[in-house]
Amino acid sequence: MSVMALAKALGITLRHFFSKPVTIPYPDAPVPLKPRFHGRHVLTRHPDTGLEKCIGCSLCAAACPAYAIYVEPAENDPENPVSIGERYAKVYEINMLRCIFCGNCEEACPTGAIVLGYEFELADYRYSDFVYTKEDLLVDTVGSKPQRREAKERKKPVKLGFEVPYVRPELEGVKYE
Amino acid sequence: MVKLRINDREIEVPEGTSVLDAVFHAGYDIPYFCSERHLSPIGACRMCLVKVGTPRKGPDGEWIKDEDGRPKIFWFPKLMAACTTRVSEGMVVDTLADEVKKAQAGMVEFTLENHPLDCPTCDKGGACELQDRAYEYGLFEKYYTETQNGLKKVLYSRFEFTKRHADKHHKLSEFIVLDRERCIHCKRCVRYFEEIPGEEVLDFIERGVHTLIGSEEWPLPAGFSGNITDICPVGALLDLTARFRARNWEFEKTPTFDLTDAAMSAIWVDSRSGKVERIRAREHPEVNEIWISDAARFGHGWTKEGRLSRPLLRKDGALVEVSFEEAAAFLSERLSGVRPEAVGLYLAADGAMEEGYTFAEAAKGLGTAHFGFENATRFPVSALPAASFADLLASEFALVVGDPAEEMPVLYLRLQEFLKGITPAPRYFHGTPIADLRLEERMPRRPERLATFAAYPTRLFAFAGVRGVYAPGSVAALFEALLAAMNGKRLPEVPGVSEEAIREAARRFLEAEARTIVVGAEVLDDPEAAQALSEIARAKGAHVIAMPPAANARGLELTGLFPEKGAGFGEPGAEVVFYYGATPPAEALRGARLKVFALPALDALAKAEADLVLPAKTYYEKRGLVLNAEGRLLELRPAPTAPASAMDGIEALAFVLEAFGKRVPARSVLEARTRLHERLKVPLELPEEGTLFRPRVRLGARRGGEGGGSLYLRPTMWRARMLKDERVRRALGEPRLYVHPETARAEGLSEGMRVEVATPYGQTPAVVALDERIAPGFFQLPAFGRGTGRRVAHRILVPSGGAA
Ligand code: SF4
Numbered sequence: 001m002s003v004m005a006l007a008k009a010l011g012i013t014l015r016h017f018f019s020k021p022v023t024i025p026y027p028d029a030p031v032p033l034k035p036r037f038h039g040r041h042v043l044t045r046h047p048d049t050g051l052e053k054c055i056g057c058s059l060c061a062a063a064c065p066a067y068a069i070y071v072e073p074a075e076n077d078p079e080n081p082v083s084i085g086e087r088y089a090k091v092y093e094i095n096m097l098r099c100i101f102c103g104n105c106e107e108a109c110p111t112g113a114i115v116l117g118y119e120f121e122l123a124d125y126r127y128s129d130f131v132y133t134k135e136d137l138l139v140d141t142v143g144s145k146p147q148r149r150e151a152k153e154r155k156k157p158v159k160l161g162f163e164v165p166y167v168r169p170e171l172e173g174v175k176y177e
Numbered sequence: 178m179v180k181l182r183i184n185d186r187e188i189e190v191p192e193g194t195s196v197l198d199a200v201f202h203a204g205y206d207i208p209y210f211c212s213e214r215h216l217s218p219i220g221a222c223r224m225c226l227v228k229v230g231t232p233r234k235g236p237d238g239e240w241i242k243d244e245d246g247r248p249k250i251f252w253f254p255k256l257m258a259a260c261t262t263r264v265s266e267g268m269v270v271d272t273l274a275d276e277v278k279k280a281q282a283g284m285v286e287f288t289l290e291n292h293p294l295d296c297p298t299c300d301k302g303g304a305c306e307l308q309d310r311a312y313e314y315g316l317f318e319k320y321y322t323e324t325q326n327g328l329k330k331v332l333y334s335r336f337e338f339t340k341r342h343a344d345k346h347h348k349l350s351e352f353i354v355l356d357r358e359r360c361i362h363c364k365r366c367v368r369y370f371e372e373i374p375g376e377e378v379l380d381f382i383e384r385g386v387h388t389l390i391g392s393e394e395w396p397l398p399a400g401f402s403g404n405i406t407d408i409c410p411v412g413a414l415l416d417l418t419a420r421f422r423a424r425n426w427e428f429e430k431t432p433t434f435d436l437t438d439a440a441m442s443a444i445w446v447d448s449r450s451g452k453v454e455r456i457r458a459r460e461h462p463e464v465n466e467i468w469i470s471d472a473a474r475f476g477h478g479w480t481k482e483g484r485l486s487r488p489l490l491r492k493d494g495a496l497v498e499v500s501f502e503e504a505a506a507f508l509s510e511r512l513s514g515v516r517p518e519a520v521g522l523y524l525a526a527d528g529a530m531e532e533g534y535t536f537a538e539a540a541k542g543l544g545t546a547h548f549g550f551e552n553a554t555r556f557p558v559s560a561l562p563a564a565s566f567a568d569l570l571a572s573e574f575a576l577v578v579g580d581p582a583e584e585m586p587v588l589y590l591r592l593q594e595f596l597k598g599i600t601p602a603p604r605y606f607h608g609t610p611i612a613d614l615r616l617e618e619r620m621p622r623r624p625e626r627l628a629t630f631a632a633y634p635t636r637l638f639a640f641a642g643v644r645g646v647y648a649p650g651s652v653a654a655l656f657e658a659l660l661a662a663m664n665g666k667r668l669p670e671v672p673g674v675s676e677e678a679i680r681e682a683a684r685r686f687l688e689a690e691a692r693t694i695v696v697g698a699e700v701l702d703d704p705e706a707a708q709a710l711s712e713i714a715r716a717k718g719a720h721v722i723a724m725p726p727a728a729n730a731r732g733l734e735l736t737g738l739f740p741e742k743g744a745g746f747g748e749p750g751a752e753v754v755f756y757y758g759a760t761p762p763a764e765a766l767r768g769a770r771l772k773v774f775a776l777p778a779l780d781a782l783a784k785a786e787a788d789l790v791l792p793a794k795t796y797y798e799k800r801g802l803v804l805n806a807e808g809r810l811l812e813l814r815p816a817p818t819a820p821a822s823a824m825d826g827i828e829a830l831a832f833v834l835e836a837f838g839k840r841v842p843a844r845s846v847l848e849a850r851t852r853l854h855e856r857l858k859v860p861l862e863l864p865e866e867g868t869l870f871r872p873r874v875r876l877g878a879r880r881g882g883e884g885g886g887s888l889y890l891r892p893t894m895w896r897a898r899m900l901k902d903e904r905v906r907r908a909l910g911e912p913r914l915y916v917h918p919e920t921a922r923a924e925g926l927s928e929g930m931r932v933e934v935a936t937p938y939g940q941t942p943a944v945v946a947l948d949e950r951i952a953p954g955f956f957q958l959p960a961f962g963r964g965t966g967r968r969v970a971h972r973i974l975v976p977s978g979g980a981a
């Protein structure tokens with residue numbers, strides 16, 4: 001082994017020692033995500049009427065390879081509808097422990113209601129806490145269950161650990177400050 | 178038999194077979210929408226077009242030959258509807274030709290043209306014939322065309338056109354909703370009503386693209402209406418009890434049998450998340466074909482209401498949930514020192530034979546004479562030889578005493594077949610013929626084949642050549658008179674029925690070669706009448722189909738649960754009573770010191786009287802054997818809907834006996850069945866469709882319990898427990914108290930008056946309805962499965978301001 005080689009190798013080390021690091025000091029700094037990242041699902045609404053897009057058809061549940069989704073539909077009260085049309089999802093649950101974030105549910109959804117978002121910080125303690133219900137998934141909810149719990153306890157807004165250059169248009173109504 | 182060729186296969190089918198059935202028999206598939214089993218083929222949808230050719234005979238009577246010397250095939254100039262074309266000798270059918278494929282794809286597209294894109298919200302989705310046929314035969318491949326750069330371009334789309342719009346939410350009754358946009362005009366529902374229950378209520382209105390299904394009536398006549406939701410090929414007619422409960426592929430589908438009535442129709446129990454959500458008819462060609470009654474289909478709501486999952490114990494006057502240990506401790510404390518002979522063990526009418534066996538054996542072990550099952554008739558139904566519905570269809574004359582439309586609804590539909598003279602169809606490779614060319618629209622009924630008598634004008638009266646309304650309680654006189662008329666003797670008087678009618682019925686009965694007598698609960702409850710009936714059947718030769726008010730009466734009697742002497746179900750006498758699955762009239766608890774029930778949910782009596790209530794299963798959730806009215810042994814399969822701790826009769830009885838420190842005859846269904854196998858030669862393994870099982874039974878009629886009040890309880894297909902469901906109550910409306918106008922005048926009642934009727938089964942509100950066709954001196958009230966066909970004591974209370 002020549003001295004030259006040794007110097008070259010040391011040179012690489014030294015160069016990187018003084019260049020800008022690629023590691024991200026997460027959680028102190030946000031992770032930059034690509035717009036098509038597959039994270040926690042969002043149930044979107046029609047922006048004009050505010051009605052839920054989901055019609056409770058269970059096609060997402062049928063398409064899911066991990067059997068992570070449970071939908072229980074019900075009939076809309078015509079006076080006070082939850083969604084457009086006759087039917088809405090009374091119960092909509094995704095078990096995040098089962099989900100493999102494949103996005104098949106999004107592909108299957110005829111109304112574009114269920115869309116995979118960006119949140120990935122889902123770690124929690126109890127099995128039941130991984131079952132995300134409608135209120136955890138609907139579009140205005142920001143943060144995962146543990147994040148929202150923590151935010152409530154500390155009386156501070158939810159702190160998200162990522163940033164995206166833009167929110168893809170399927171995530172209608174999703175905004176990150 | 179006729180020989181013909183389907184594509185490459187030579188087959189032989191009976192004369193009169195349709196090409197459609199021949200194609201399926203040969204193992205090929207063609208799409209169809211308008212044909213349906215047991216309905217007349219009408220060729221409305223043009224979906225089944227195939228290429229058909231036949232050889233032809235020349236003037237010399239010989240087949241015209243082609244060059245090769247084989248009979249020359251003359252193809253029909255156009256494609257033929259397979260469902261309305263009859264097979265003929267030497268016929269050749271081509272279902273795979275390009276022109277056939279083109280026609281099929283074209284027809285699918287035409288049908289879809291005006292079909293809304295509702296699949297995601299439609300309850301038929303996933304089990305829809307239109308979806309399936311569109312997928313299999315539609316134009317899918319040809320939607321796209323390749324462009325130069327290799328990309329596919331949409332050529333034509335089903336979504337481009339403006340669709341027809343129509344009423345999307347048209348309720349036909351409390352149970353059925355019609356979506357007129359989805360209707361594809363197959364006419365199955367229209368034909369169903371006319372051909373199966375024999376009531377023309379639905380029809381097409383308007384023409385062409387504006388055609389819609391409509392009815393003059395609201396609601397649709399209850400009874401058999403639900404079957405249209407099964408046969409509608411699309412989601413135009415849907416079951417409201419299951420509306421939006423789940424998608425078709427999400428249901429747990431359990432094939433079992435319905436125990437609402439003794440015919441025991443085959444059903445599918447569709448459940449999800451531990452709840453019964455929907456009941457559908459399942460095909461049993463010999464019993465219910467593909468039909469079930471509305472009560473069997475829509476009356477499942479009670480299985481969800483207030484289900485018990487833990488024992489309830491009375492503490493300081495109120496029932497509170499306790500653990501099983503505490504319940505057992507309570508029982509053993511209260512049972513210590515009780516004389517075993519003073520214990521009464523009672524089972525519901527829908528108990529399985531294994532449960533019946535365990536109850537009967539336990540009673541024997543205790544040495545008690547108090548046992549029995551709900552709605553047992555005074556004359557044991559198994560003392561009458563059993564006959565099949567097929568025997569009825571093979572008969573020429575039927576004498577019906579009772580109301581089959583309510584007592585055994587499926588038999589009513591079979592009687593309609595009998596009236597039209599339809600015999601069972603030949604079976605094909607694919608089962609029942611889909612397009613049976615023997616069937617036609619508006620086939621004449623033959624009233625000369627039927628004589629019917631009942632305590633009120635029944636649905637069957639419209640179709641009977643001889644009919645009569647007798648006064649409740651005179652069935653014995655009726656049968657004696659019939660016997661006397663057959664023997665040419667002087668007739669005893671039958672209140673309400675003319676001598677002519679009896680003579681005419683007897684004459685027609687004797688003239689027919691093969692006869693069937695159908696009798697209801699009222700006859701079975703009158704040993705004298707049942708004796709006279711057996712006498713007629715034996716001496717003159719007739720099949721007898723009895724309609725016992727307890728669904729599994731034959732099975733339970735066979736296991737020995739028919740009491741000879743002691744207090745039966747609903748009779749006071751025992752000091753400690755255990756009722757499984759049903760509660761008796763309050764009167765039966767008189768003198769009982771300890772009252773233990775096992776029920777799926779509390780009812781009024783249990784709430785007021787029970788000391789301990791154990792959680793029980795419903796018959797949808799049990800495993801076990803049952804014996805239907807024809808003597809057909811069937812096996813129940815459990816749907817996964819019972820709360821985890823709900824007990825079947827065997828478990829609940831073992832729980833009680835153990836607390837009592839007595840021997841437990843069997844601890845599981847399997848053990849009880851093995852005993853039944855040893856004792857009665859009951860087969861251990863049963864084919865899916867059951868098997869005829871008709872051992873000889875020696876049982877005597879029970880004495881006492883004649884009742885003899887002036888309130889007659891009319892048979893109903895609906896059961897009291899079903900009334901827990903708000904929708905059922907809305908559909909049935911308030912119960913009617915039928916009275917003859919004369920009696921009404923004497924009692925100060927008038928049409929439409931609201932009253933309260935106190936019966937042994939509790940107090941119920943009712944609306945007075947005057948009917949001059951029924952016998953004066955009596956009141957008639959729907960029984961809802963309790964005391965069917967009996968006469969009981971009652972009081973009519975007129976609330977203040979109750980006048981109409
Ligand atoms: S992303 Fe995939 S695994 Fe997760 S819920 Fe959707 S379909 Fe199921």
Ligand code: SF4
Pocket residue numbers: 053054055056057058059060061071089108109110111112113114
């Ligand atoms: S999210 Fe979409 S696919 Fe899932 S039930 Fe709702 S509408 Fe249907």
Ligand code: SF4
Pocket residue numbers: 359360361362363364365366367390408409410411413414
């Ligand atoms: S409602 Fe259904 S069964 Fe009736 S004609 Fe329309 S598609 Fe056929």
Ligand code: FES
Pocket residue numbers: 208209210211212219220221222223224225226258259260261
């Ligand atoms: S035309 Fe409808 S099935 Fe033949």
